[in-house]
Amino acid sequence: xxxxxxxxxxxxxxxxxxxxxxxxxxxxxxxxxxxxxxxxxxxxxxxxxxxxxxxxxxxxxxxxxxxxxxxxxxxxxxxxxxxxxxxxxxxxxxxxxxxxxxxxxxxxxxxx
Amino acid sequence: xxxxxxxxxxxxxxxxxxxxxxxxxxxxxxxxxxxxxxxxxxxxxxxxxxxxxxxxxxxxxxxxxxxxxxxxxxxxxxxxxxxxxxxxxxxxxxxxxxxxxxxxxxxxxxxxxxxxxxxxxxxxxxxxxxxxxxxxxxxxxxxxxxxxxxxxxxxxxxxxxxx
Numbered sequence: 001x002x003x004x005x006x007x008x009x010x011x012x013x014x015x016x017x018x019x020x021x022x023x024x025x026x027x028x029x030x031x032x033x034x035x036x037x038x039x040x041x042x043x044x045x046x047x048x049x050x051x052x053x054x055x056x057x058x059x060x061x062x063x064x065x066x067x068x069x070x071x072x073x074x075x076x077x078x079x080x081x082x083x084x085x086x087x088x089x090x091x092x093x094x095x096x097x098x099x100x101x102x103x104x105x106x107x108x109x110x111x112x
Numbered sequence: 113x114x115x116x117x118x119x120x121x122x123x124x125x126x127x128x129x130x131x132x133x134x135x136x137x138x139x140x141x142x143x144x145x146x147x148x149x150x151x152x153x154x155x156x157x158x159x160x161x162x163x164x165x166x167x168x169x170x171x172x173x174x175x176x177x178x179x180x181x182x183x184x185x186x187x188x189x190x191x192x193x194x195x196x197x198x199x200x201x202x203x204x205x206x207x208x209x210x211x212x213x214x215x216x217x218x219x220x221x222x223x224x225x226x227x228x229x230x231x232x233x234x235x236x237x238x239x240x241x242x243x244x245x246x247x248x249x250x251x252x253x254x255x256x257x258x259x260x261x262x263x264x265x266x267x268x269x270x271x272x273x274x275x
Contacts (some may be wrong), residue, residue: 021145055237
């Protein structure tokens, strides 16, 4: 599981690459939170290259988004492929974390 | 019948194809998730499954195997999970048997729908996810056996996934 992050203007962008399974979450969860929460910036998370997600991945996204929201910032996901989108929609995660189709849509959602 | 056995240190204790279905035995280690997944995908490669269906099968496999190892087994014990994977018309059916603590996933609490990020439940998402992704799910608590068999399963779970 790999992760990169940078900024798009005032928005933090995090790119996840690989499998958000038990092992992948163990590898990336601490770095993921550290790249997002201390900054307290609105954040978009690119899931385009995430090839698998199960409940551990959902848990990681909720706990990080919660910590960020306590700093008054938003997190938006984007670019999920069919399998990852299926899990996100099945768990109704989009009720609390928006899922956009692409990066520009995600930037629009954090600005809105 | 193809058969292979591996060292107990790995997640996969054995793997065999019998009468068109895959039969694998998984050790009590989290390595079993990845080793078992690879074995399952090798077996299903000829089925030409849609990516979303394959993803569902992987999610169900991951959730149920990790749940048994993390919550049903005693750490470092020789307990095991026996998994059969059988393609059938219109679905793929899993049968999971394990000798861990009795656990009926159908008794798992149905989580409330997410309403706010502050109140969202973080734990216990795996079993409800399995329930929602499967076409059918049947649990059977197996009777205790009096003999000294190497494997005396306590739980049997049959899960069908539409393809």
